[in-house]
Amino acid sequence: MSQKKFSLIAAACENMGIGINGSLPWRLKNELKYFNQRTTKIDDISKKNALIMGRKTYFGIPENKRPLPGRLNIVLSATSKQSDYPAGVLLCRSFDEAIAKLADPSLSEEIENVWIVGGYSVYKEAMASPLCHRIYFTEIKASFECDAFFPNIPDDFKLVENDDDLPSEVQEENGLKYQYKIYEKL
Numbered sequence: 351m352s353q354k355k356f357s358l359i360a361a362a363c364e365n366m367g368i369g370i371n372g373s374l375p376w377r378l379k380n381e382l383k384y385f386n387q388r389t390t391k392i393d394d395i396s397k398k399n400a401l402i403m404g405r406k407t408y409f410g411i412p413e414n415k416r417p418l419p420g421r422l423n424i425v426l427s428a429t430s431k432q433s434d435y436p437a438g439v440l441l442c443r444s445f446d447e448a449i450a451k452l453a454d455p456s457l458s459e460e461i462e463n464v465w466i467v468g469g470y471s472v473y474k475e476a477m478a479s480p481l482c483h484r485i486y487f488t489e490i491k492a493s494f495e496c497d498a499f500f501p502n503i504p505d506d507f508k509l510v511e512n513d514d515d516l517p518s519e520v521q522e523e524n525g526l527k528y529q530y531k532i533y534e535k536l
């Protein structure tokens with residue numbers, strides 16, 4: 351049973367904030383589109399991608415937009431029950447349980463890529479894992495009041511220069527500047 355590598359995807363502001371009051375501190379339509387495109391993109395059309403997220407991240411997605419379509423939504427929670435989620439959402443009690451389920455042939459054959467989509471403790475555990483490949487990191491060039499943060503990126507991640515697949519120029523929406531970056535584990 352081979353465990354799948356995974357990548358993280360996050361958008362954080364200058365003070366490393368990612369969320370406030372259960373939702374995003376900013377409204378960036380194209381950045382959300384980038385998130386959805388990247389986490390949905392597959393090469394083999396018979397497969398789909400999986401997303402692993404904490405309970406607060408899941409319930410922070412607007413009710414009419416969750417579960418995030420076209421992807422297997424895996425929610426980590428010790429306190430909620432499977433019946434709190436619609437059919438198709440997979441509830442796991444730990445990060446390791448999610449990774450083990452994804453390695454099981456019943457799932458691994460239908461999943462192409464695994465994306466870690468937050469929040470804090472899920473990102474932290476994921477970055478420490480040898481299975482972690484990359485961090486797709488949107489750097490928002492402003493500070494926002496936040497109550498959820500991105501953890502420190504460990505020293506064994508290095509910035510990837512000139513990835514073909516990534517717009518390198520600074521983006522701007524509603525007067526807010528941001529830039530897509532990729533870090534890769536050495």
Ligand SMILES: NC(=O)c1ccc[n+]([C@@H]2O[C@H](COP(=O)([O-])OP(=O)(O)OC[C@H]3O[C@@H](n4cnc5c(N)ncnc54)[C@H](OP(=O)(O)O)[C@@H]3O)[C@@H](O)[C@H]2O)c1
Pocket residue numbers: 359360361362367368369370371372373374403404405406407408410426427428429430442443444445467468469470471472475497498499
């Ligand atoms: N900007 C971004 O890219 C981005 C990305 C993601 C989220 N966000 C924002 O960040 C905020 C949510 O993040 P957060 O850090 O506060 O919370 P979170 O990680 O989404 O959720 C925390 C909860 O998830 C469960 N959980 C986490 N790790 C677990 C594990 N290893 N095993 C079992 N359960 C686990 C626990 O649920 P139980 O208490 O039920 O056990 C925990 O209380 C929201 O504001 C959201 O909008 C932003």
